[in-house]
Each structure stands twice: as structure tokens, then as C-alpha cells.
Amino acid sequence: MKNIQSNIKKAKNYLDKSHCVAVPTETVYGLAGNAYSDTAVKKIFNLKRRPANNPLIVHYYNLKKISEDCEINDNFIKLYKKFSPGPITYILKLKKNSKISKFVTNNKKTVAIRFPKHPLFRKLLKNLKYPVAAPSANISSRLSAVKAADVKDEFGNKIKFILNGGVCKIGVESTILNITNKPRLLRYGGLSVSKIKKTLNQKIIININSKDKISPGLFPLHYSPGLPLRMNAKKNKKNEAFVLLKKRENISKDIYYLSKTRNLNEAARNLYSVLRKIKKDKYKSIAVEKIPNEGIGKTINDRLKRASNFK
């Protein structure tokens, strides 16, 4: 407990001075900085080598502070009550007098906001006087980090501090929903679209490949282990790693599995770690068996599809 307090204090001290620190969330690790500080936000973009036109998600402790920064509406309240804190990001209209750095939104009139659930990150947010901009803690277009060691792999000693909160429970990024108008899904994620639909009782427009570049995180190549990857494979070729949904008895050395029992939530949680391990084991290509396209399986398939654009 004492350790937790002192780590949170350390993270707060760095953030107060506009430095970046890595933070655990229930989805993936984030690379955090003061969302009101241009200096901090620019550091995030530099460290990640992220294109300036790819806006960041801003993280809040609760509802209290957001009304200073963005316009809330009925759909937001319905979803917030049901799913926040949790793996859903809302796109809302930015208020003119908001203090959010213009680098966060790339001068857009909208902002992405989320209320993360991880208890350590929540404790930290509660202690801060500003919200925190935090994209995933990985170099742009690569795999997200789901434990402190992954963050270290990505950035080495370039970041000041990692608030270690263990392994992320969900393991894939948040679901992004634009609710400035009719609800539009911009990214599949940790919360299934069917649950959102049920709560809003409205049609959700699926807009995940929008060509208007409103959400550049949706660029075709993303979430890549840096190796060619093919989906829906029946078997693997020589020297190709083979990823299965469910563990088999006689496992050969080339076989990796995402879950013990065909559980899609477990598979999502293990996805990035398995792909990282394959890369570390020096394979040159990856085959993945067919993953059912239901619930969080849709998110897994979305990530695999984007990773498969690596040539």
C-alpha cells in the first residue's frame, strides 16, 4: 500500500512537470501527459513517433471536470451511466473555452474522452488538477503494450516512469463511438457494439474505415508485430508461427494459442502478448486460424486485419 502511494506520487510529480509517464489501464498501457500542457502533449507525439494528425484520447476521473471541456448530450449520459469507467471512448464536441491543448485534437472541433477503470490509474487521476492525454504506449503502428515490460520494450529508457499495474485485463484498446450526432462506431474495441446498441436502442453506423481520415488510428496498417501475417489459415507453412484460438494437446514448437478453452475474452487478453512472443522467437511470418466474428472476436479480427497489411 505504501509502495502504491509513493508510485502514484512519483507519477504525479512527473506529470505536474509536463513529463510523460506510462500508466496501466484495463485495455492497454497508456503514454500519459497533462492534456492542458502543449509541452507534455508534444512529448507524447515525439516519443510515439505519432503523426500530428492522429488525435489523442483524454482521460478523466469522472463527469465533474468534463463539462469545462466538452458538450455532453443524452446519449453520452446513457452510455456513461452504463459503461464508464470502462473500455469505451466517446467523441464529443469540444467547448470553445476548453483548456485542452490544441495538439491533442489536432485543432479539431471534437475531442475523444474516456474514463479508465484500472484502480491505479483512477487513483492517479483523482490526485491531478488536469485530465490526462494518453494514447497507447507503443511506437506508432506497432503492437500495443499490455504489461510494463512491453512498454520497456517499446521505449527503453526514453520515458521517465512506468506505473506498474500488472497485466491489462482486457488487452485490446477501447471501443470508439462518435456521439456528436447519430452514433457512429469508429473503432471496434473492448466493449461490444451489441451492448452499446441495446443501451441506446438506436442504429449504430459502422464507420471503421472512414476515408475522411477523421480517425487516423484507423489507417489500414496498424497493430503490427512487424511481420507478415495471414488470417483464416488452415495450417502453417514451414518456419511460420501458427496461432490457434484454443490450446491443443500435442503442441508443436511452431504453435501458439490464444486461449485454453476457445474463450474470446481470454483470446483478446493474450493477443498482443502472443504476437510479441512470436516476434521475439524470431519467426519471419505468422498464420492465424479463423477467429469467430462475434462479440470481442470482431475486435480481434479488426486488429489482425490491420496487422495483415504489413508487407
Ligand code: AMP
Ligand atoms: P490510441 O490512443 O492509440 O488508442 O488511439 C486513439 C484513437 O482515437 C485514434 O484512432 C484516433 O484517431 C482516435 N481519435 C482521437 N480523437 C478523435 C477525434 N476527435 N475524432 C475521431 N477520432 C479520434
Ligand code: MG
Ligand atoms: Mg494506439
